[in-house]
Amino acid sequence: MSENQLSGAIPDSLQEAVLLQDLDLRSNRLEGTIPERLDQATSLVSLNIAENNLKGRLTSSVFKLPKLEDLQLNENQLDGTIPSMLSTASSLKMLNLSSNLLVGSLPSALGDITSLERLVLRNLDLEGSIPTTVARLTNLLELVISETGIEGSIPTLLGKISDLQILDLNSNGIGGTIPTNLGRLTNLGR
Numbered sequence: 001m002s003e004n005q006l007s008g009a010i011p012d013s014l015q016e017a018v019l020l021q022d023l024d025l026r027s028n029r030l031e032g033t034i035p036e037r038l039d040q041a042t043s044l045v046s047l048n049i050a051e052n053n054l055k056g057r058l059t060s061s062v063f064k065l066p067k068l069e070d071l072q073l074n075e076n077q078l079d080g081t082i083p084s085m086l087s088t089a090s091s092l093k094m095l096n097l098s099s100n101l102l103v104g105s106l107p108s109a110l111g112d113i114t115s116l117e118r119l120v121l122r123n124l125d126l127e128g129s130i131p132t133t134v135a136r137l138t139n140l141l142e143l144v145i146s147e148t149g150i151e152g153s154i155p156t157l158l159g160k161i162s163d164l165q166i167l168d169l170n171s172n173g174i175g176g177t178i179p180t181n182l183g184r185l186t187n188l189g190r
Contacts, residue, residue, distance in 0.1 A: 015040035039064040046070040074098040087112035098122035
């Protein structure tokens with residue numbers, strides 16, 4: 001149902017679709033909030049509701065989905081902070097929260113999603129630094145934290161993410177030196 005002219009709210013009744021595995025509503029005109037009881041759709045593997053007009057806080061229900069691997073909420077108007085509750089999404093491989101109204105710091109709990117392969121956080125109003133716990137994301141192939149306001153230095157421990165292919169930290173307030181062990185990331189740029 002992506003790339004249509006669908007409007008209105010995402011119906012709460014979707015929580016009853018317990019066999020639904022893939023919900024792609026991106027690029028529509030959906031409004032309102034993410035349904036609070038979406039966690040009842042326990043078979044959901046992929047949820048893409050990017051490029052809509054959704055508002056409100058990131059609801060913890062999406063992070064409670066036990067099989068969820070792909071979560072794309074980018075280009076909406078979601079606000080508040082990135083919740084520590086996201087660490088309960090133990091099957092998550094792709095997380096894109098870009099171009100929302102999210103503020104605050106990156107939670108250290110981000111490093112607990114060890115299945116994560118792609119993390120895309122672009123065009124947000126964040127503060128603080130990249131948590132060192134991100135180095136625990138050893139399956140990470142793509143790490144994009146750009147245009148966010150993040151400061152501090154590049155964590156030396158990023159050099160331990162040996163499969164990393166894309167590292168994009170542009171347009172932030174990051175300073176200091178480039179850690180020498182980033183040279184060990186031989187898959188960068190592939």
